[in-house]
Amino acid sequence: xxxxxxxxxxxxxxxxxxxxxxxxxxxxxxxxxxxxxxxxxxxxxxxxxxxxxxxxxxxxxxxxxxxxxxxxxxxxxxxxxxxxxxxxxxxxxxxxxxxxxxxxxxxxxxxxxxxxxxxxxxxxxxxxxxxxxxxxxxxxxxxxxxxxxxxxxxxxxxxxxxxxxxxxxxxxxxxxxxxxxxxxxxxxxxxxxxxxxxxxxxxxxxxxxxxxxxxxxxxxxxxxxxxxxxxxxxxxxxxxxxxxxxxxxxxxxxxxxxxxxxxxxxxxxxxxxxxxxxxxxxxxxxxxxxxxxxxxxxxxxxxxxxxxxxxxxxxxxxxxxxxxxxxxxxxx
Numbered sequence: 026x027x028x029x030x031x032x033x034x035x036x037x038x039x040x041x042x043x044x045x046x047x048x049x050x051x052x053x054x055x056x057x058x059x060x061x062x063x064x065x066x067x068x069x070x071x072x073x074x075x076x077x078x079x080x081x082x083x084x085x086x087x088x089x090x091x092x093x094x095x096x097x098x099x100x101x102x103x104x105x106x107x108x109x110x111x112x113x114x115x116x117x118x119x120x121x122x123x124x125x126x127x128x129x130x131x132x133x134x135x136x137x138x139x140x141x142x143x144x145x146x147x148x149x150x151x152x153x154x155x156x157x158x159x160x161x162x163x164x165x166x167x168x169x170x171x172x173x174x175x176x177x178x179x180x181x182x183x184x185x186x187x188x189x190x191x192x193x194x195x196x197x198x199x200x201x202x203x204x205x206x207x208x209x210x211x212x213x214x215x216x217x218x219x220x221x222x223x224x225x226x227x228x229x230x231x232x233x234x235x236x237x238x239x240x241x242x243x244x245x246x247x248x249x250x251x252x253x254x255x256x257x258x259x260x261x262x263x264x265x266x267x268x269x270x271x272x273x274x275x276x277x278x279x280x281x282x283x284x285x286x287x288x289x290x291x292x293x294x295x296x297x298x299x300x301x302x303x304x305x306x307x308x309x310x311x312x313x314x315x316x317x318x319x320x321x322x323x324x325x326x327x328x329x330x331x332x333x334x335x336x337x338x339x340x341x342x343x344x345x346x347x348x349x350x351x352x353x354x355x356x357x
Contacts, residue, residue, distance in 0.1 A: 026133070026243060028052040030091040032078065032122060033098030037201045037208070038137065038193065040065035041236035042095055047071070049240065056087050056098065065200045078118035081125070088125040093243055096122045097137040099174075101167060103206050103312045104298055104305045108166045115170035116177070123181045123188070134181075134188040135242050140228065140253060140322055141165075141315075142172040143192055149226070151258070151323040154192070154251040165311040175251075182249040189246030191238055194255030194322060197341045198232035199348040206312075211345055214268040215355055218307055221282045222262040225317040228255040228324075229264070231341035234333065241331040252331060257338045258321040271343050284317045 029046055033039040034055030043066065046053050053071040057063065058078070066073070076083035078098050088094060098118060100111040119136075126134050144156040158172050175190060182188040201208035213219040238254040246252060259267065262279065269277050291313055294306035327333040349355045 026051055026093045028054065028091045029093040029095060029243075030054045030056060030087060031095045031097065032056040032087075033096075033137075034071075034073075035061050035063055035065050036097060037065075037203065037205050038196060038232060038235055039095075039097040040200055041198070041232050042097065042239050043069060043071060045233075045236045045240050054087065054091055058098070062202065064202055078121060079113060081121050084121045085125040085128065088122070088129045088131065092132040094122065094126050094131050094134045095137070095239055095243070096134060098122075099137070099171075101205055102305070103167070103309050104295065105166075106299070106303055111166050111170055115167075115174050119174045120177060123178060123186065127181060127184075127186045132187060133243050134186060135239050135246070136175070136178040136188055136190045137239070138175040138178070138190050138192050138251070139171045140192045140194050140255065140320065141168040142175040143251070143253070143322070145318045145320060149258075149319045149321055151321050153323040154253055154326055160315070163311055163314055165315050168315060179249060187248050189242045189248065190251045191235075191242050191246075192251055192253045193235045193238075194228035194230050194253065194320075194324075196230055196232040196235045197338075197345040199344055200232075201345065201348070202352075204349075204354065208345065208349070211268055211342070212349060212354055213307065214265050215272045215274070215346065215349075219265060220277065221280050222260075222265050223282050223284050223287055223313070223317055224261070225284075226258060226260040226319045226321055227264060227316065228258045228320060228322045229338050229341065230254060230256040231336040231338070231344075234335050238327060238331065238333050241327075241333055245331050247330070252327045253322050253324050254327055254333065255322045255324045256335045258319075259338075260319070261316065267339065268342060268346070271339065272346050284313060287313045287317075
């Protein structure tokens with residue numbers, strides 16, 4: 026790998042992938058959405074190109090002259106006033122990048138999907154790369170678009186494109202400027218908006234480990250294979266207690282609420298967002314439905330086949346909290 030294109034390069038995971046590439050002296054072309062803030066790329070010696078992922082011609086121009094493509098550009102949201110954008114970007118945008126890569130003879134494509142595109146197992150059983158997708162009835166547009174776009178990417182891998190899929194779990198760390206819904210979960214806990222927990226759980230990982238996983242997938246990943254990039258499985262209660270403890274709020278009480286009550290409450294919040302505020306709610310019924318499952322994953326494949334080494338998750342959460350505080354997202 027000598028020169029790589031990174032789509033979504035200014036985003037949370039994308040900017041960390043850029044930094045990992047630079048550490049290995051790989052030339053980077055960063056594809057930036059027109060008008061997108063470049064805060065995460067400030068001071069880095071990279072080539073930047075502004076291109077709308079839905080502009081096929083601009084995408085083809087961005088892909089020319091690189092040997093490796095890391096496709097991370099996507100919309101990650103729990104609520105949108107108009108959901109058409111998430112389908113256009115996550116599906117048609119991905120098609121544009123994959124077609125351009127195939128036509129240009131790109132040597133390797135690392136396609137960033139999500140564990141949302143992998144099915145869940147009953148109870149606390151661990152899911153893996155072979156667990157069939159079973160989230161069609163969630164009503165969660167993000168989850169559905171990630172699965173559908175992943176399937177299209179795998180189709181390209183069967184038709185001549187050397188493509189590997191990585192499926193990040195829930196990443197935490199620095200430079201979450203938006204912030205992502207994952208980072209916002211930390212902000213909600215610390216600010217006191219989330220003073221309860223409910224059935225379910227997530228797998229969390231340091232964003233730097235996710236970035237390294239991308240590079241390892243480019244070097245060692247097998248064509249058409251999926252690799253879950255995750256670390257530790259925590260129940261929602263364990264996750265919230267850990268965040269509170271690290272943030273200095275160990276004494277906070279944390280009652281457990283029924284999932285049905287949370288769905289009813291978030292339904293009201295969603296209606297308010299849909300028709301009054303037009304701003305994202307604290308949560309939605311679809312999000313509660315998804316995260317009230319135990320989203321626990323087996324990460325053996327990435328560790329054994331890619332050689333992915335993992336950082337302590339408490340350190341990742343601590344770095345995330347410190348970054349949010351330092352940059353004014355939280356009161357000190």
